[in-house]
Amino acid sequence: MAGRRKKTAKGRRRRAAPVGVWRRLRRWLLWSALALVAVFALSLLAYRWVDPPATIYTWQEERRLGAISREPVPMARIAPVMARSAVAAEDANFCLHWGFDMAAIRDAIADGSVRGASTVSQQVVKNVWLWHGRNWARKALEAAITPLMEAAWSKRRVLEVYLNIAEFDEGVFGVEAAARHYFGVAAADLSAVQAARLAAVLPDPKGRSASRPSAALRQRAAAIVDGAATIARDGRAACFED
Template sequence: MARSRKTRTKKSTAKRRFRPMRWLTRWALRLVSVVFLIAVVGTALWSVLNPPTTFYMMQESRRLNGVDHEWVAIQEIAPIMARAAVAAEDANFCLHWGLDIAAIRAAIDEGSSRGASTISQQVVKNVYLWHGRSWVRKVMEAAMTPLVEAIWSKRRILEVYLNVAEFDEGVFGVEAAARHYFGVGPEALSNVQAARLAAILPNPKGRSASNPSSYVRKRAASILDGAATIRADGRNACFQS
């Protein structure tokens, strides 16, 4: 009997023995689950509510003592503006799931990141993350973008993009940009005006839509051609009827 009790005690002690790797794995899985749940909740929240600001917008507001920004629904924006933005920044917007693998490969071959970032990635960066070239941010952006694509509609992604993009120093969103550059509401933008706004998006602080350089004029003309093409071949179907 005594030997039997001793054996049971040894087995019980062995079961209670601390195993650091098992403990670490268990808590790592719990942490990942919590982070994923927070990401899902945060993504679902902004799929129906409009983000009042972004981290970058807050930074600029502190630096400039305020920014010009007013939210506008996508149905109150001239349709050409949506097509122009897609033609300028992400012509395959309706065809990919957030990451444009072909564009990424082409950028790697060229040794540049230019042209590899989709509109969906830019929305994730602007709404959830921060600006900069850190690998941590890039990894988080790549991880969150498919989640946003899974929960948001393409139309919603483009609506948020047009409302948080920077168009000049302290000018955010197409509503503020249309009035800032042309003195009209976003619903009244002409084809040329929309194309010029899209043409300054890669470098809004160094270009002007109302006083365009020859480069901006040429780029705007190219964007208009691209907008007509994506309308003709149906690549605007996911965000415009």
């Protein structure tokens, strides 16, 4: 009888052990998730004033290439026409939406593609906190973070960060490095045509060149020059200009 009780007690201990392990695992996962949320919240607030350090993508490119070129500058040191050109090229309704351009999304769905529906704000979220690549996990995180960033940052700050982390050529990140790389000038001294050509390479920075533009890129840049002038006239640049 005593032997049977001992066996029963041992069996209970064996069954209890896995329960304790799972409990500790759940507790660890919960604290890990809370820590990640806290780190994200702190970075979201800090990046209102501090330039984001290396991102996942810039870190990957630096490892692959050995070195990258990046020199963050404040908006005051970026030619206003560059900011207008980037918005005209990538997100003409930047000042009118809260992170998602619903009209562009509806148009993209009607065309059977989501290409072109991503706003400047969504691209900043992807480049600063997430990873490149098309998958539902990243898109879901992007959709959750974008309105939080829009609420915490000014539109001017969103565009400033975008211009400082966007890729303009292989290993060339940010408008200051791009202006010097392609034209030998500072971002503050970019002309309307130079700014438009930089904006025109953004969808395919590894396949396009602002200093050796193809006929198609010249045509696209000419349209961006007109678009930048248009949003300056109709007030769609007001949210990021002094």
